[in-house]
Structures are given as structure tokens and as C-alpha cells.
Amino acid sequence: MLDKIGIAKRIAKEVKNGYYVNLGIGIPTLVANYVCKDIEVEFQSENGVLGMGPFPFEGEEDADLINAGKQTITTLEGASFFDSATSFSMIRGKHVQLTILGAMEVSHNGDIANWKIPGYMVKGMGGAMDLVASAENIIVAMMHTNKKGESKLLKSCSLPLTGVGCVKRVVTNLAVLEVSIDGFKLLERAPGVTVETIQNATEGHLIVDGEVPEMDI
Amino acid sequence: MINKQVPNAKKALKGLTDGMTLMLGGFGLCGIPENAIAEMVAMDVKKITCISNNAGVDNFGLGLLLQKHQIRKMVSSYVGENDEFERQMLSGELEVELIPQGTLAERCRAAQAGFPAIYTPAGYGTEVAEGKETREFDGKMYILETAFKADFSFVKAWKGDAAGNLIFKATARNFNPNMCGAATITVAEVEELVPVGSLDPNQIHIPGIFVQRIFEGKGYEKRIEKRTVRQKI
Numbered sequence: 001m002l003d004k005i006g007i008a009k010r011i012a013k014e015v016k017n018g019y020y021v022n023l024g025i026g027i028p029t030l031v032a033n034y035v036c037k038d039i040e041v042e043f044q045s046e047n048g049v050l051g052m053g054p055f056p057f058e059g060e061e062d063a064d065l066i067n068a069g070k071q072t073i074t075t076l077e078g079a080s081f082f083d084s085a086t087s088f089s090m091i092r093g094k095h096v097q098l099t100i101l102g103a104m105e106v107s108h109n110g111d112i113a114n115w116k117i118p119g120y121m122v123k124g125m126g127g128a129m130d131l132v133a134s135a136e137n138i139i140v141a142m143m144h145t146n147k148k149g150e151s152k153l154l155k156s157c158s159l160p161l162t163g164v165g166c167v168k169r170v171v172t173n174l175a176v177l178e179v180s181i182d183g184f185k186l187l188e189r190a191p192g193v194t195v196e197t198i199q200n201a202t203e204g205h206l207i208v209d210g211e212v213p214e215m216d217i
Numbered sequence: 218m219i220n221k222q223v224p225n226a227k228k229a230l231k232g233l234t235d236g237m238t239l240m241l242g243g244f245g246l247c248g249i250p251e252n253a254i255a256e257m258v259a260m261d262v263k264k265i266t267c268i269s270n271n272a273g274v275d276n277f278g279l280g281l282l283l284q285k286h287q288i289r290k291m292v293s294s295y296v297g298e299n300d301e302f303e304r305q306m307l308s309g310e311l312e313v314e315l316i317p318q319g320t321l322a323e324r325c326r327a328a329q330a331g332f333p334a335i336y337t338p339a340g341y342g343t344e345v346a347e348g349k350e351t352r353e354f355d356g357k358m359y360i361l362e363t364a365f366k367a368d369f370s371f372v373k374a375w376k377g378d379a380a381g382n383l384i385f386k387a388t389a390r391n392f393n394p395n396m397c398g399a400a401t402i403t404v405a406e407v408e409e410l411v412p413v414g415s416l417d418p419n420q421i422h423i424p425g426i427f428v429q430r431i432f433e434g435k436g437y438e439k440r441i442e443k444r445t446v447r448q449k450i
Contacts, residue, residue, distance in 0.1 A: 046318065047244040048388045058446040063247065063439035064375075064389040070245040070298075071445040081387055083394040083422075084244070084270070085326040088319030092337065111342075121307075122315065123297035129345060130319030133338035164342030 002173045002190045002217075007141050009034045009217050011100055011171050014139055020044055022091065022131060024101030025069045027141040031100055042078070044096055046087050046127040051079025068127065088127070092134040099135035101128060103142050103167075105157040108183040108204030110167040112140065113159035125162060132163030144172035144201045151203035153177070153184055174198050176215060183207050188215045218413055221431045222379040226256035229404045229430045233262055233369055236289075240325060240370040240396040241269040241279065245298070245442045248389030249278050252406045252434035253371040257282060266290040268365055270321060270392055272302050277440050286310065292365075294318035298442070317345060320362050322392060327364035328399035329427065334363045370400035373434070374423070377407035378416055381425025390422070398427030406434040 002010065008030035015021055015031065017039035023029050032052075035041055043052040045067040052067060053074040061072040090096050105113040112132055115125040132138060145151055153170065170177045175198045176188040183205030186198060189212050199206055223229045230253065233239075243249030257265075258281050265288055272291050273279035282288050283301050290312040296302055305311035316324075317339040327335050336359035340346050350361040372393040375386035383405055385393055397403050405423075410433035425431075 045388075047247070048391050055445045055447045057449055061441060061444055061446060062387065063441045064387040066245065066247050066388050066442070068244075070247070070442040072441060072443070073445075081385075081390055083385075083390050084318070084322035084392045085395045088322055092319060092339070121297055121303055124293060124295035124315040125317055125340075125345075126295040127318040129317035129343065130337075130339040133341060161343045 001193055005030060006190070006217060007171055007173060010176065010215055011139055011141055012036070014169070015039070015041055015098060017041070019097040020050065020090070020095065021098045021100065022046065022096050024128070026102045028100040028102060029069065044087070044090060045073070046091065048082050048084060048087050049073070049075060049079060051076045053079070088130050091127070091130055094134060094136055096135065097137060099131050099138045100141055101131065101138070103140045103152070105152050105154055105159050106140055106142070106167050106170055107154050107157045108179065110165040110179040111157050112162050112167050113157040114162050116160045118160070128162050132166045135166070138167050140167050140170045142170070142172055144174040151201055153202045153204045155204050174201055180207065185209065186212050188213055190215055191217070218380050219425070220379050221381040221425060221428055222410070223430045223432050225432055226252045226406070226434070229253070229406070229432050230256050230260065232402065233257070233260070235263045236265070237368040238266040238366065239268065240365065240367045240400050241267055242372040242391065242393030242396050243269065243271070243278070244388065244391035245271055246274065246278050246440050248373050248385070248391050248393055249273070250371040250373040250406050251437055253404060254278065254281055257287065258285060261285065261287070263287055264289040266292065268292045268321070268325070268367060270294050270318060272296045272299055274298050274442065275301055277438070283311070290314065292316065292321070294321050322395050324362055324365045325392065325395040325399045328366065329395065329397065332364055334361050336360065337362055365399065367400035368402070370396040370403040372396050372403065372405050374405055374407045376409045376411055376416065377405055377431050378411055378413045379431065380413055381405065381428030381431050382416055382421045383407065383423040383428065384416065384420060385422050394423050397423045402429045403427060404429070405431045407431065408434060408437060
């Protein structure tokens with residue numbers, strides 16, 4: 001079974017040379033730390049920066065330079081700044097190749113719910129609805145089950161949706177799954193995790209086709 | 218040169234009255250029109266509708282207007298860094314319309330550019346689409362979203378001149394350029410008002426035509442919401 005860093009490390013392998021990538025808050029943010037150093041990748045933050053770098057050194061924080069999580073950041077060589085409409089033109093116009101974000105629920109037809117729990121304070125969707133409605137390649141990073149042990153990979157989402165039929169791939173602490181027409185196709189198992197464990201933790205339709213390899217992290 | 222310069226925030230906000238709809242630039246506390254907000258607190262304008270990506274924190278940004286119950290409605294993409302906001306929302310004092318961030322930006326830009334509405338895929342199949350016209354283009358579904366209508370737009374830039382030309386700094390740019398010229402009156406406050414002719418026309422982000430009033434702001438606090446640093450090894 002993977003921890004959050006393990007999930008980030010496995011997703012980092014999906015980041016390819018020449019990609020512009022948008023990272024959501026939480027586990028997705030960690031992905032930047034594990035992307036192969038030999039490839040050229042730029043990270044986009046929807047508040048208006050391409051070429052995002054690491055956090056600044058203490059004393060070098062700039063109130064005018066933050067990411068979408070409102071954290072102070074730095075930029076790398078070749079970075080650029082732009083307004084919010086331009087930022088979402090990059091996203092809606094499919095110029096960003098990969099979007100990685102967290103979720104509360106994903107259904108086996110690719111619906112995603114990650115912005116609202118009825119009865120709790122609703123903070124808003126931020127840029128998540130724009131991202132999931134437009135991105136060609138969306139990877140969801142999340143734990144396979146919630147704190148109560150209930151599956152987050154469902155037949156249909158119970159929470160209000162963020163987007164419909166948009167998720168392509170899910171990486172959890174237990175497995176890598178692809179969203180196909182017929183359901184969640186099991187691609188890889190986390191180290192030491194059996195197909196049976198994954199099956200038991202997946203409420204949505206799980207397709208197990210032959211021998212399922214263990215992840216290589 | 219058409220001179221847009223006004224001496225201070227007070228003059229810049231002339232004509233702002235109760236019940237108006239306002240656009241305010243900024244992302245979190247980054248790039249917010251601090252001087253305009255302070256003046257709104259001072260003049261105690263009431264029942265305003267604010268179109269702004271966020272709603273500030275408890276004691277800064279739009280949180281200052283919330284504390285004094287000056288806001289009737291917020292149109293935002295992400296809120297809730299703010300206890301007073303939550304309290305007013307749950308008690309029904311404050312109306313809140315949550316919309317996708319890209320839709321927020323584009324509804325501003327549409328107003329600026331003279332489009333009555335735009336089609337976006339964001340929110341299709343979700344509660345955001347409820348009651349809205351939808352249409353299929355090339356096999357994909359889109360929602361019709363209308364341009365905002367606002368009385369004032371308050372933006373913050375780094376540098377500007379009396380002609381109203383603006384240059385923004387880093388990610389303090391965010392929604393500010395999209396809100397310029399998107400309301401009846403656009404008020405720009407700048408950290409530094411430079412002499413006309415000293416800005417390179419090649420480097421201007423927003424041409425002065427989109428700005429009606431400009432002034433040099435005072436005492437920018439530029440508060441950092443989440444200070445994150447790394448250690449030197």
C-alpha cells in the first residue's frame with residue numbers, strides 16, 4: 001500500500017517530456033518533487049503563472065507571487081505571468097497537457113465529485129470545474145477509500161458533481177486504474193496489494209484482465 | 218493624452234452608492250485594491266454586490282466590508298477563508314453565488330469585450346448548469362453564461378500613468394486586467410503613478426482606454442495569506 005508520497009511518485013511517472021501540467025492542491029502538489037529531472041516540463045498555476053518553481057527561501061517571499069493555493073512560490077527561468085482569462089484559455093483551449101487533481105469520489109464512467117459536501121460549509125469549486133470540463137488528460141490522485149473505509153471509486157457519485165465523464169486515470173494508495181467504457185480497468189497494483197483487496201475496496205465495476213503487474217515506483 | 222488622474226481614493230470612488238454591483242480584482246489577498254476597500258469601509262456604503270474571486274480573510278480584504286455588514290451578495294469561485302463570511306452565509310444575511318473560476322474571468326472579459334454571453338464547458342452536468350441554456354458544438358456540451366453588468370470595477374496595478382495605462386506585477390495581475398473596462402466606471406489604484414511618457418508602450422498590459430480613474434494608492438500592506446518557504450541546505 002502506498003502513502004501520499006508514493007501516490008505522488010507514481011503519478012510523476014505519467015508526466016512526459018514537453019508537458020505543461022496543472023497541479024491541484026494536496027497530493028497533486030507533491031508530484032512536482034518527483035518528476036524526472038531529465039525531461040522538460042512546466043507547471044501552470046491557474047492564478048496566472050507558467051514555470052512555477054519551488055517555495056522561496058525564508059526572507060525571499062514576495063506577496064505578489066503566489067500559487068493557486070495562495071502559497072508563496074518562486075519562478076524558474078522561462079516563466080511567464082498572465083491574467084485569469086488567459087490562464088483559463090490555456091486550460092479550456094487544451095494547451096495544458098495534463099491535469100492532476102484530488103477527488104472525494106470518482107465513478108466508473110469518469111464522473112468526479114470534489115467540491116461540495118451537502119450539509120457542510122461550501123467553499124466553492126475554484127478552477128476545478130473549468131479544469132475537468134476541458135483537460136484532455138485528467139489524473140485523479142486520491143486514497144482508495146474514505147476515513148470510514150468506504151470506497152471512493154463508485155458506480156455513481158453520491159456527492160454533487162464537479163464534472164461528467166472526464167476522468168481518464170485514477171492513482172490511489174492501492175492501484176492504478178483506467179476509466180474505460182466498461183468501468184475501472186485495473187492496470188497496476190500497489191506493492192504488496194492483492195487484486196482481491198482492490199476488488200473489495202472498489203464499489204464501481206472493476207475490470208481485471210489477466211495478470212495485473214505491481215507498480216514500479 | 219486624456220488625463221484620468223484623481224488625487225485620492227475618496228475622489229476615485231465618487232458616485233458609488235448603496236446597492237451597486239462592483240468588481241474587485243485580486244486572488245486571495247494578492248493584487249487586491251486595498252485603498253478602494255478601505256475607502257468603502259470609511260464611506261460605509263451598504264448592500265453592495267461584489268464580484269470577486271475570493272472574499273478576503275476575517276480582518277483584511279473584503280473581510281473588512283463583511284465585518285461591517287456592507288456586502289449583500291458575493292459572486293465568487295472560492296470562499297471561506299473567513300469565519301465571519303461563513304456565519305453570515307449560514308444565517309442567510311449574505312447571498313453567495315459560486316461559479317467556476319474560469320467562468321468568472323470570462324464573464325468579466327465578455328463585459329469588457331462587448332460580448333453579451335459566452336459558451337463554456339465548465340460546470341456542464343453539474344448544479345452550476347441548472348436553469349441555464351445549453352448547446353452542443355462538435356459533440357461536446359456547453360453552458361451559456363452571461364456577461365457581468367457592474368457599476369464599478371476596482372483594480373490594483375503595480376505601475377500606471379495619468380493616461381490610465383497599467384502594468385501589473387507577477388501573480389498580482391490575476392483578475393485585474395479582465396475587470397478593466399468591464400464596468401461602467403473602472404477605478405485603478407497603482408503602487409506607483411509614473412509620469413506620462415515614462416512607461417514603454419510595448420510593455421503596457423492594459424491600455425488607458427479601459428480605465429476611467431487612476432490614483433496612486435497609499436500604505437499597501439500586501440499581506441501574505443500562506444507563507445511557505447524552503448530551508449537553505
